[in-house]
Amino acid sequence: MSAPRVLVIGGKSGIVRKAAALGFEVVHVQKPSAFDPAVVEHCTQLLLVDYQDVSLVTALVRALHERQPFVRVFTQAEAAQAVAGHLTDVLGTPGNGARTTRLMHDKPALRALLNECGTGAVPVLVRPSLVELRDFVQMHGGAVLKPTMGSGSLGVRLITSPDQTDEAWAWRERFGLDEFMVEQLLVGEELSVETFSVAGRHEIVAVTGKETGGGVVEVGHVVPAALSKRAHGAVCDTVRELLDAVGFVDGPAHTELILTADGPRVVESHSRRGGDRINELVRLVHGVDLEETCYRLAEGGNPLPSVPAADGAAAIRFLVAEPGVVTSVTGTAEAAAAPGVIDVDVQVELGDTVHDLRWSEDRCGYVMARAEDTATAVRLAREAAARIVIRTAPAEDATARAPDVTLAHLLDEVDEVLDPFTAAGGVSSGGAAA
Incomplete structure (x- = not known):
């Protein structure tokens, strides 16, 4: 009998390798911009297409499934969650379908459901006006302003007092955050x-x-x-x-x-x-x-x-640095040799630009440590991370603090859209291509 045939959407080569190591026949769908040649040896087939182009990926996957059926659709990529649910429904395979994956991707929809169910109700407004936002913050003492979709803290802004409301609103407009919500802080x-x-x-x-x-x-x-x-x-x-x-x-x-x-x-x-x-x-x-x-x-x-x-316990501590151009990185070897440390990964080098901490992608690496208890693991990871010093100098063109950086710019950097179904033109998140 042939090995079970699975569809794996997005993810790094290590994730695909784990599927192949279990003996599965892996068909991998990946964006051309994220292609890693290391993935090739782990795949039976590799489709280099934009998996957020829902009409295209639906047609391709359906054709492959009709010839040799897939047992399951898998993804660990945030950008592919709703697409995977859609394809699960289209192919009729087991797993979480479009309704479930959409609810977990669409933050206002999830909040509305939880509030309706009484699962820890949280006050919320979707796309409020400035006046409505002022009233909301005044009533609740603070708010979190964030996109209706996304992850990695992208586009999230804290409003901790009423006098910060107008500034947060102005930032939202500059950032180009049109689809947004506010919740009680x-x-x-x-x-x-x-x-x-x-x-x-x-x-x-x-x-x-x-x-x-x-x-x-x-x-x-x-x-x-x-x-x-x-x-x-x-x-x-x-x-x-x-x-x-x-x-x-x-x-x-x-x-x-x-x-x-x-x-x-x-x-x-x-x-x-x-x-x-x-x-x-x-x-x-x-x-x-x-x-x-x-x-x-x-x-x-x-x-x-x-x-x-x-x-025991294990902890990770992420590396951050002042915005600017990296001029030196020291202490990596000392951190790796510190007690309890099991992994160090510095992800910037000389000449790289460090940005303000706008979202998770702006961190500079990490240190991971293991210990016998939670408090010790946290302490060891923090102490080891402190040994790594990333020095920067102001960027000549001031791009590290550029005021015109928008949500669209950041999404372009990672080649993603927040809602592939809005951009799909004729595809519903609840079914097949029209």
Whole structure:
């Protein structure tokens, strides 16, 4: 018998390699701009097309499926989540369909559903006027202004007091953020919950602690989060309620929450494993690789009947630097040799431009550490990261702080659109090409 044939959309070569290593026949769809030659040896077929061109990718995948059917459609790329759900429906394969993936991609739709279900209601306005925004901030004391879709803290702005409202509105207009929403500013510990579902049954794999340094971009994660038993139970119950509400069926999910004084409140959720190398933290602590486990759904049965208890803790600390042109990077070797450190990755070099911390893509690398407990893992990662010094000088053309950088510019840099169905022309997120 031939090996199960799976469709893998987007992702780096290492993700595709994991599918091939399990013996699957892999058909990989990747944007030409993201092509990595290392992926070729892991694929039976490689389609270099824009998978966010929904009409095109639907026609191609349907034709391939008619000749040799796919067992499952997989993706771990945020930009491909809604497309994967659409293709799952089109092909009639098992998994999370268009309704589920759309709800987890469309933030106003998810918030409306959760508020309707009573799962941690949060006040929200979608595309308010300036007057409405002023009134909202005045009523709630603060707000978060953000795009209706996206990830990586892209386009997220905190309004911590009423006197910041007009400035935030002006920034939104300069940034070109037309499709936006505002929610009540939630205060509390930031967390994410990593889950794995099989046939609608949701297993809590890990709860991740987060640090933002008072901003919106995450600068650190740790597994497991330091929570009381009661708080842990409340957080997990909230996530299960969310997954039931959206009709989540199979695979990993990554749900971000804030543990407020009134209980857990969902920030957003994604139908994929967590980014920022959270998958690696989970693997180190619980022995579960959510990317690999997801592919095993194609074998049938339950690939994760139970989750091993935590073995110690693991933390990641991201590197940041002042905006400008990189003039020196020191301390990398010292950080790698520091106690508990298991990985160091400096992603800038001499001559590179460091930007303001606008979103996750602007971080400069990371340090990962492992220890016997959460507090120690966080401390070791932070201390090792502090050994790495990235010095910069002001850019001559001031591009590091260019006021005309817009949402469209940043999306162009990564060759993505927030909503492929809006750009598709005649394709519905709930079905096939028209």
